[in-house]
Amino acid sequence: MVVRDRDQWMAVVGIPLDTPAGVKTLRIQDASGAERQQTFTVRGKHYREEWLTVKNKRMVHPNQQDRERIDKERGRIANALAHWTAAVVVEESFLVPVDGRFTSPFGLRRFFNRQPRRPHSGLDIAAPIGTPVRAPAPGRVVETGHFFFNGKTVFLEHGQGLVTMYCHLERIDVEIDQQVERGELIGTVGMTGRVTGPHLHWSVGLNRTMVDPLLFLPADKVAGAPVSTPANKESDERAAAMKGKGPVPHVNVEKDGSR
Ligand SMILES: [Zn+2]
Numbered sequence: 001m002v003v004r005d006r007d008q009w010m011a012v013v014g015i016p017l018d019t020p021a022g023v024k025t026l027r028i029q030d031a032s033g034a035e036r037q038q039t040f041t042v043r044g045k046h047y048r049e050e051w052l053t054v055k056n057k058r059m060v061h062p063n064q065q066d067r068e069r070i071d072k073e074r075g076r077i078a079n080a081l082a083h084w085t086a087a088v089v090v091e092e093s094f095l096v097p098v099d100g101r102f103t104s105p106f107g108l109r110r111f112f113n114r115q116p117r118r119p120h121s122g123l124d125i126a127a128p129i130g131t132p133v134r135a136p137a138p139g140r141v142v143e144t145g146h147f148f149f150n151g152k153t154v155f156l157e158h159g160q161g162l163v164t165m166y167c168h169l170e171r172i173d174v175e176i177d178q179q180v181e182r183g184e185l186i187g188t189v190g191m192t193g194r195v196t197g198p199h200l201h202w203s204v205g206l207n208r209t210m211v212d213p214l215l216f217l218p219a220d221k222v223a224g225a226p227v228s229t230p231a232n233k234e235s236d237e238r239a240a241a242m243k244g245k246g247p248v249p250h251v252n253v254e255k256d257g258s259r
Pocket residue numbers: 104120122123124200201202257258259
């Protein structure tokens with residue numbers, strides 16, 4: 001994604017969460033085809049753990065039929081994230097899509113019923129069922145569906161491969177190819193898919209890579225949001241649980257986690 005920064009253009013690139021820390025090289029090709037290289041450093045970051053208990057065991061151990069469905073859906077999700085539309089101006093300061101409390105942040109290392117699963121790829125916002133979910137910026141609906149883990153889901157593309165995803169909806173109020181304005185209703189908060197309570201799971205994809213949605217919110221909306229920092233108590237509890245002793249730690253599990 002390229003954004004204008006006063007008198008110059010700035011390229012913004014999403015870097016996958018599992019990228020090892022270290023010095024990386026970027027190859028830059030300009031319009032004439034000339035290439036140059038630029039090095040940059042990816043620093044390590046600690047992400048907290050979250051332990052959740054999901055009552056529906058199939059959501060943690062899907063059966064054969066479920067796994068086939070999940071495989072197909074993974075393809076649809078990848079295709080939705082791969083949408084790229086040329087747009088000169090991309091709105092990179094978003095509205096918060098739902099009124100609610102930020103609960104699980106991006107990057108949490110997740111355990112469902114003690115089983116390690118992929119890190120949390122978005123931001124969870126807890127809100128009652130039926131709360132309106134609004135487009136954070138102008139965009140186009142590129143995919144909708146009812147997915148095994150994500151439940152009822154809407155994907156919006158905002159230009160230049162910036163794609164946002166809204167999961168666990170109760171209701172979807174838009175159709176594929178529909179253009180939406182900033183603030184327009186796209187659905188309502190629900191608890192479809194793998195959830196422990198009603199909330200919106202909101203993901204932001206940039207060049208097919210999930211990045212932290214907080215990066216796209218104005219600073220005053222981010223203040224007080226959950227942060228990923230080490231907590232000794234958690235690691236001690238985790239160590240005990242891994243040895244099969246002590247209670248299974250539940251971190252941040254009020255009625256809001258999942259996905
Ligand atoms: Zn989530």
